[in-house]
Amino acid sequence: MATLTVPSAVPSVSEDCEQLKKAFSGWGTNEKLIIDILGHRNAEQRNLIRKTYAETYGEDLLKALDKELTSDFERLVLLWTLDPAERDALLANESTKRWTSSNQVLMEIACTRSANQLLHARQAYHARYKKSLEEDVAHHTTGDFRKLLLPLVSAYRYEGDEVNMTLAKTEAKLLHEKISSKAYSDDDVIKVLGTRSKAQINATLNHYKNEYGNDIIEDLEADPKDEFLALVRSTVKCLVYPEKYFEEILRQAINKRGTDEGALTRIISTRAEFDLKIIADEYQRRNSVPLTRAIVKDTHGDYEKMLLVLAGDDEA
């Protein structure tokens, strides 16, 4: 469930654009206005605002925001304003570049989005970067990481609930064998994680636990220093219980000395219009404190305000 709230009486698009233009004019910037408007509009509305703003003022709204805002607040607003497909394309592209490379973010996008959301991201990637996501991922990753990531970003998984229990048994056994012999990047492991439907993988992992006693995640913790193994673990989590994965990333981002704003911004802006409510509930369950309170403690200023608005905190 989303945490984004949109007022029941939404001002017209031209009104929104006018207000935004006002927020930029004169000395300084009216950040509150920006948060109030953009923080309470859904993707369709934001796209319309961008289009109308460009037609009315001859300037890309995102460029105007870039000029006026700075630092973490700017990053959050820019990421948020994009529609989900473009946002994912941008994050994915960053993840393939040298200084901002991140196998984890690529996996996160590939595994927590629905089949169609991932597809739209791939389409947005073509439009924005004039190449395909898979060619960039293939070109910029090597070895086991490429072996896992390429099928993940290229997948178009079946999304039905139908599950083949016999197959679940066979594949649970297969996974157990490979994991026991530490063959984490074996073709068959990649095949299961990279092609099966989420429902099928879930059934397989349930069977794994029934049959072998352990959660597959426990069996994937053999070597804490093995980065590939860590990626495989996260892949499993993202495919089968993404809210737990996101809760963990948020917890680490907030508890870290000084906060990992990159991760915090990414998760809040990418999940606010999808399942941030479920993630926030999981966060409270696990940490005994509401996510919004943790955000207040750990961040400040306009950045904090925007995060809270997106996380559904109406007081902000």
Add this chain to the structure above:
Amino acid sequence: MRKGCSKLFCEDEHQFERWNHAVLTNLKAEFKRFKDVVVLSLMHPWERDARLLKKSLKKGHEQYNVIVEITCTRSSDQLLGARKAYHSLFDRSIEEDLASHIKGSERKLLVALVSAYRYEGPKVKEDNVRSEAKAFFNAIKNSDKRKVVEDDEVVRILTTRSKLHLKEVYEQYNKLSDKTIIEELEVDLLLKETVECLCTPQTYFTRVFGVALSGDANEDEKKALTRLVATQEGGEMKGVVAKFERRIEEKVKGAYKDVLVGVLAKDGK
């Protein structure tokens, strides 16, 4: 009707007109080919491709070239459509079925080919073209130690780059060697067909037409002709068909020929 068709019958000791078995077999084949080309032409292209892929997978290794043909000659959106249709028709994804049923080095190639969503615009990065032509060169040079289809870089390039990019890599390779990539890949048949379909589709179509219309074509080879005619649209096929028009006139008969000629003419091929 029987009176006028003495050719179809032969003498039987029990004195009834028995079907000439050879003629009957031919007749059945003619009608089946006719039915096939009609059904293929009328079905929605997405469903058609999904069913063709499923069938090829079932038939096994000798039909894997059909998987290559479909995944490499369709546009990105057509291939995507086939994947969607596959979900609806078979409650599975095409990539999971391919990954489960195909073994060995060909699995990697075919699964990646079906998963590609290639960029289709005009932009090509020259640096990459050069380095990737070199990668092919090295893989081919070392083919005595390791099959080219098992070279990760070759598979990466063929399964992720845009078709325009691949055509330029193909050209660039010709500067590095006096043989073309296709000439070097005689042993790796599936890989060769992949390169053909992606880089020089005309060569592929010409070859399939030629074989199908030659005197001793087998069933699969003739089916390939039907499939190409019914599934390819204009563009790449134009020049190829013109070359074979006379042979189609000579070799193909009856209702099947009429449909063939009709389908070819309709798309202005």
